[in-house]
Amino acid sequence: MRNSLFVFLSSLVLLITPSIAVAQTAAPTTHQQIQTLKSDYKQTKSSARTAFKEKLTQIKDTRKQAIVDKVDSRIQEANTKRTTQMSDALTRLTTILDKVSSKVTPTTPQAASDLLTTARTKIATAKTSVESQKNKDYVIQITTDATLAQAVRTTLQTFSADLTTTHKTVVDARSAVVAAIKAIESENTSVTPTEEENNL
Numbered sequence: 001m002r003n004s005l006f007v008f009l010s011s012l013v014l015l016i017t018p019s020i021a022v023a024q025t026a027a028p029t030t031h032q033q034i035q036t037l038k039s040d041y042k043q044t045k046s047s048a049r050t051a052f053k054e055k056l057t058q059i060k061d062t063r064k065q066a067i068v069d070k071v072d073s074r075i076q077e078a079n080t081k082r083t084t085q086m087s088d089a090l091t092r093l094t095t096i097l098d099k100v101s102s103k104v105t106p107t108t109p110q111a112a113s114d115l116l117t118t119a120r121t122k123i124a125t126a127k128t129s130v131e132s133q134k135n136k137d138y139v140i141q142i143t144t145d146a147t148l149a150q151a152v153r154t155t156l157q158t159f160s161a162d163l164t165t166t167h168k169t170v171v172d173a174r175s176a177v178v179a180a181i182k183a184i185e186s187e188n189t190s191v192t193p194t195e196e197e198n199n200l
Helices: 002-015 030-056 062-101 110-134 145-183
Strands: none
Touching (some): 030 062, 062 110, 062 145, 110 145
16 A cells, blocks of 8 residues: 555656746736735745644655655646746736737727737736636645645646646737738738747
């Protein structure tokens, strides 16, 4: 029983990194939302993390203890890496949208201008979502040695689902920017999404 649990937890370490492929003017409340989220997460993260460390030392099997600790670290590292990538993508999309906006003239159709507004709103929403995801702390709920495997599995599933949801907001923002570009036909190819953005 112990050996099978050890093998299972070991395999989870290898599966931790998710295989998820991926404006200057933000909504007025975006900054306030981000600051509120940061404050909320800071208050809960410290106590939960302390409790986790204490329970981790109570795991009798030292091999399982080391594996759970490693999985926990990998989750935090993966979350930081993916949210940084998404944040960078949104920065690039904002730059592209700014270039497109500079092509707007008094004769630009209202529908095209509306798409620009929509794109900025989508980017602002995605930024808030990414910031929220960045500050999340996935603490494995340790109770007994016998339930370790399920606890790790549940945490990984929650992390993967949250990351997928957050990534979708970035994809939506990118789609909105592409729609705005197509609506405002420009001869300047520099405002067209690069290959890097197409691979988000």
